[in-house]
Amino acid sequence: xxxxxxxxxxxxxxxxxxxxxxxxxxxxxxxxxxxxxxxxxxxxxxxxxxxxxxxxxxxxxxxxxxxxxxxxxxxxxxxxxxxxxxxxxxxxxxxxxxxxxxxxxxxxxxxxxxxxxxxxxxxxxxxxxxxxxxxxxxxxxxxxxxxxxxxxxxxxxxxxxxxxxxxxxxxxxxxxxxxx
Numbered sequence: 001x002x003x004x005x006x007x008x009x010x011x012x013x014x015x016x017x018x019x020x021x022x023x024x025x026x027x028x029x030x031x032x033x034x035x036x037x038x039x040x041x042x043x044x045x046x047x048x049x050x051x052x053x054x055x056x057x058x059x060x061x062x063x064x065x066x067x068x069x070x071x072x073x074x075x076x077x078x079x080x081x082x083x084x085x086x087x088x089x090x091x092x093x094x095x096x097x098x099x100x101x102x103x104x105x106x107x108x109x110x111x112x113x114x115x116x117x118x119x120x121x122x123x124x125x126x127x128x129x130x131x132x133x134x135x136x137x138x139x140x141x142x143x144x145x146x147x148x149x150x151x152x153x154x155x156x157x158x159x160x161x162x163x164x165x166x167x168x169x170x171x172x173x174x175x176x177x178x179x180x
Contacts, residue, residue: 087145090128097124097175100152107145110138117170118157124150124175126167134165135179147180 001009088096088104096102106128114127122131132138137146153175159167 093128093148093150093177094124094175097150097177098152100150102150103147103180104150105145105147107143108132108138109143110140112140112165116165116167117159117174118176119160119162119167121151121154121157121176121178122167123157123170124177128177130165131167132179133163134160134167136163137179140164148177149180151176151178 086104088106090106090108093104093106096104108129110133111127111129112133114130116126116131116134117123118126120135122128122134129138132146133140138144153173155173157170157174157176159169161167
């Protein structure tokens with residue numbers, strides 16, 4: 001083989017190598033696109049799963065808080081004063097406790113599994129359903145509308161055990177509420 005034929009052969013080898021690399025690049029590009037599609041599908045599934053979880057939370061909330069059980073109001077006749085008109089959801093208390101001496105009504109179902117800080121005066125991040133059982137205002141599984149009053153901040157809270165619920169101590173200032 002003369003030098004020209006060697007160069008020609010080398011050029012063909014390089015062209016073949018180039019085509020091989022282009023095919024590999026194309027295969028990698030297809031694999032990347034498939035991975036991206038898979039990632040998008042995975043993200044969509046995660047969003048759907050989150051949406052399904054939120055739907056289940058709402059259904060649970062409806063079952064617990066909007067049951068067709070007969071509503072019983074606890075308290076003395078003066079508790080029916082118009083200043084009690086505002087009904088809140090349990091999660092709203094956290095935003096309201098910084099304003100002391102405000103009264104609200106809330107529909108709760110008694111449970112014993114939530115975390116509660118304090119006794120008689122409960123921190124605003126306590127589970128209201130469990131605090132209601134601890135206070136004796138509800139029994140486990142019972143649903144009622146209860147009245148409460150925000151108390152602003154107290155310096156500390158002492159935990160106790162009563163009505164099948166043990167509450168925890170909290171040794172710093174925190175906003176709180178009290179069942180009436």
